[in-house]
Amino acid sequence: MTTHAVPPPGFGRRLATWLHRHPRLQLGTLLAGPVGWLVIAYLGSLAILLLNAFWTTDSFSGRVVPTFTLESFQTLLTVEVYRTIALRTLGMAVAVTLTDILLAFPIAYYMARVASRGTRGFLVVAVLMPLWGSYLVKVYAWRVILQGNGLLDWALEPFGLSGPGLNQVANSWVVLSYLWLPYMILPIYAGLERIPGSLLEASSDLGAKAGTTFRRVIVPLVLPAVVAGSIFTFSLTLGDYITPTMVSHTKFIGNVIYDNSSLGSLPLAAAFSFVPIIVMVAYLLIARRLGAFESL
């Protein structure tokens, strides 16, 4: 065996070796980018915004005056309409999440465990394609359907009924459930797919009927995926202001924040932002406990 002179290691190789010997530094280089971005850029911006909640505005010029005060929070707690809006939004988020779970489960189950390979592929594409259709356009299409003398009224006319028109908060429920449905179908589908068929067979071998198998085997296994999907439906509903404005003329948390985000009322917008932030942080903590983060 002939020996060849080994060329001296290049810069890249030496750097790699050095980093390998200093694993903490290697970790540091990996983390620098993302952590810097998330913590400094994102969290920093968020913190500054939330800080505004504790300030007030000069009533004449509308400029924010950085003196510590709790008056924004006081307003939110004492004026009844803000409570109404917050509860309405939270209620809507729960309703939409439950609706989406109920709608998503059958189709996801069908796709994951019953459909043939070809059908499954077709269904996945069919479910995903609308995600690419613009959010705004889908909302507007629903508006056309739900508006007075729109498609719904036209369809109900032969029966002598008429649709609710655009002044109903239920419209938001329908449209929001519609919009976030694919975000619920996909994780549930993925979760159901991961369940090995052998488990279900074993359960039936042990004498469990379909209902029991479902309740005691499938549901616990797919729960993290359901919770993962619900993170999207819940958070997207909490912050939306475009859909409520366009199809139901009612105000949600997002509307109040948006309406107040211009000069002069930023403290109120910032204070109200605490509501969805606290709710979502709590929700995320619970979701993580239930293992949803692995199923995202």
Place this chain on the structure above:
Amino acid sequence: MLESGWVRIGLRIMTGVTLAFIYLPLVVLAVYAFNASRSQVWPPAGLSLRWFAEAATSGSVLEALGTSIVAAAGATAIALVLGTALALAVQRYRFFGRETISFLVILPIALPGVVTGIALAATFKTIGIRFGLPTIIIGHATFCVVIAYNNVLARLRRLPRSAEEASADLGADTWQTFRRITLPMMRTALLSGGLLAFALSFDEVIVTNFTAGPGTETIPLWILSAIQRPNELPVVNVVALFLILLSVIPVYLAQRIGAETATVTR
């Protein structure tokens, strides 16, 4: 097959109903794309292709399309790099704050877009960055990171370290191992994460509304402005229809990739 016949029929029906529900507004949209008049009343007055012609020749539509694609590509690229780095760090090392990081990375997408938008806009203004394509990309990348992170992390968990160890034993340094062993094994995760991030960025309107500058319009911003103008409102339907039909390509690709992964890991 454990499900009884009745259950299967029921599932088929529900699937059909859900699909009909999903596609109802899209069908309405398609009908209106051929609407002969400008107004949005139902039923449409007649059928015509005039809005297709308008869309094809509209400079602002094409410009918005270009801006959207560039912004989405930029955001996806940044998200993939940051997400992969973060996933590698979290999966392979133990360090202080590891649990918190995975919580932190999901925040931008879990918190309301209006809050993220206002916060970022205020920061950009304070720093003095000119609003435009870069600020849009920064905004989008922030919530796209989690998509890349999740996909890569899920894949890394399933990857055997043995291949990488073997590579190191054979004398490869860190970059070579990464480039030749790890990256190819992660490829499908990167692709599916990247596609989803691209779609998310392409359609984002709320954060974009706050971080865009004058003269920079993405497709969603163009739509937001077009629905206020009676003459452009119908063009919106055409553009949306076109985007949905075009999306078959990436969606189909993503599905094929996903199917490959599924068979590989089973």
Place this chain on the structure above:
Amino acid sequence: MRRLRIPTIVATIGLMVAACNTSVPEGALTELPEAEDALNLVIWVGYAEDGSSFPEFDWVTPFEAETGCQVETTDGVDSANMVSLMATGQYDGVSASGDATLRMIAAGTVAPVNLSLIPNYEGVFEALKGQPHNTVDGVPYGVPHGRGANLLMYNTDTFTEAPTTWDAVWDASSPAVGKVSIYNYAIYIADAAMRLMNTNPDLAITNPYQLNEEQFNAAVDLLKEQKEIVGEYWGLATDQITSFGSGDMLAGTTWQYQYNTITADDPDAPVGITLPEEGSTGWSDTWMIAKDAAHPGCMYRWMNWMLDPETSAMATIYFGEAPTSQAACDAAETILDGAYAGHCETFHATDEDYFSKIKFWTTPQADCADDDEATTCKDWDAWVQAWTEVTGS
């Protein structure tokens, strides 16, 4: 056919030489800079048309050709949106309504204007000069775009005769109950105050925008009553174009723009428009220049351009409001092959009597915008909060 205009800079130099004794407000430019190559504007939809909606309505392309300033516009969804956009510092100018102007002036977002640099300002109607919503302590902050009133649009099948009062949108016995369409913005509280001026003189409301506690609460209560009969709170003009065009809404507050668009689409549409006897709120939007604008030369040229008689005629014909000068009225008779002759009569452009019944949008201020130190009024924050209360519950 557009007539060739004197290059602005020659005219301006002439004016500068001639008007040395005109005082220049502090913070305003003292001389007209060279035209830059771009101009970024925040506008109401329809205020800067470039022919893409209707080929004959285009006053942006000629401006670009003449000055070399490429115009980029961003539509403001509402006044609050415009204020936010201007606060980013990314724009050179804005077509601001009266509820936004004073806020931006106080916040220092916009700069005073040196009117001697805008030759076309001389011809503007006296009644439009020095308006309280764009002039502070005698310092001008912009030039007017036009003026118009918030009108009552009604379905002609339901109202066979044109309504003469605003009862159609306030009364529980109105034929339009449940199908009333109201502008979704806090400034509408002033319309409630105007209603009270007629129905409840005890409150002694003289200025519907500066309301003390008692007057304000009465207005808000009236709005909560009105909510029972309201069918929609419209935010975008296209909302109403659809809701009235489809026959869904039967009466409501509107801008001429919606009516023009509905009847352009369908001349037989059963809609009518009128100004009730009690008068109404209105708006006279102002073109304002941003403080430290990146393209001040272009912005001043734009302000001058918008006061040009032909531009003013075309822009106000398009949107449906009264133009800013007699010269514009004259131009409106012949512009576009005389298709819009009579424009100024329709919009009462020279009828100061008519406009005395219109209370233009302005910003509610805590000091009531008067010299009396003892009076306090509700400020804009209170208006926004109250509006959230009315529409949010």
